[in-house]
Amino acid sequence: MTEQSSDIRGGDSRLPPKRSSESQVELSQQMMPSDANPLGNVHGGHIMKLIDEAGALAAMRHARRPVVTITMDSVSFLSPVRVGHLLTLRASVNWVGKTSLEVGVRVEAEDPITGEITHTNSAYAVYVALDDAGKPCSVPPLILETDADRRRWTDAEERQKIRLERAKKKKT
Numbered sequence: 467m468t469e470q471s472s473d474i475r476g477g478d479s480r481l482p483p484k485r486s487s488e489s490q491v492e493l494s495q496q497m498m499p500s501d502a503n504p505l506g507n508v509h510g511g512h513i514m515k516l517i518d519e520a521g522a523l524a525a526m527r528h529a530r531r532p533v534v535t536i537t538m539d540s541v542s543f544l545s546p547v548r549v550g551h552l553l554t555l556r557a558s559v560n561w562v563g564k565t566s567l568e569v570g571v572r573v574e575a576e577d578p579i580t581g582e583i584t585h586t587n588s589a590y591a592v593y594v595a596l597d598d599a600g601k602p603c604s605v606p607p608l609i610l611e612t613d614a615d616r617r618r619w620t621d622a623e624e625r626q627k628i629r630l631e632r633a634k635k636k637k638t
């Protein structure tokens with residue numbers, strides 16, 4: 467398939483399909499002393515909260531429904547984030563199931579004095595869209611336009627398969 471042609475996958479075919487670019491979220495926030503330990507390193511938990519917020523917003527924009535986080539993959543922090551740094555989170559929908567969506571979030575930290583930008587981490591979280599009764603409800607299909615979209619879909623589909631197998635094993 468060529469870079470230009472698009473295909474539509476997952477979701478409920480009765481709902482209008484959407485591109486991941488339509489729900490992408492970019493959040494930027496300067497890190498404050500209240501976000502950090504006494505040495506000035508930002509708490510991992512604070513960054514995880516921001517990842518979940520950015521991811522949930524992208525999922526809500528795709529579904530146009532409230533969502534809850536059902537799972538978040540393990541997160542590793544590749545470099546420290548310091549008080550004063552500008553943290554930028556970019557979230558985009560990689561994959562949609564019937565009621566669930568996987569969102570990838572890339573986190574970068576910028577030192578506003580030197581301009582140096584470091585990749586802090588990337589994370590994947592799965593959200594479930596809810597109807598008015600708080601039950602899982604269908605989400606729109608995802609339009610894949612580029613080879614990168616299709617690669618992200620394939621990787622996300624594989625991760626979701628592994629998550630569901632793990633969850634099944636835990637139950638038994």
Ligand SMILES: CC(C)(COP(=O)(O)OP(=O)(O)OC[C@H]1O[C@@H](n2cnc3c(N)ncnc32)[C@H](O)[C@@H]1OP(=O)(O)O)[C@@H](O)C(=O)NCCC(=O)NCCS
Binds near residue numbers: 567
């Ligand atoms: C999310 C919730 C409503 C799902 O209810 P449920 O009856 O278990 O729903 P289902 O078993 O039908 O699963 C719903 C979707 O989640 C997916 N899912 C279930 N367990 C999963 C897991 N461990 N990892 C990834 N996806 C999972 C299912 O595959 C299904 O996706 P699909 O419809 O696209 O195929 C319910 O588990 C819940 O309320 N959890 C608490 C959420 C929460 O409080 N989060 C923190 C605050 S936001």
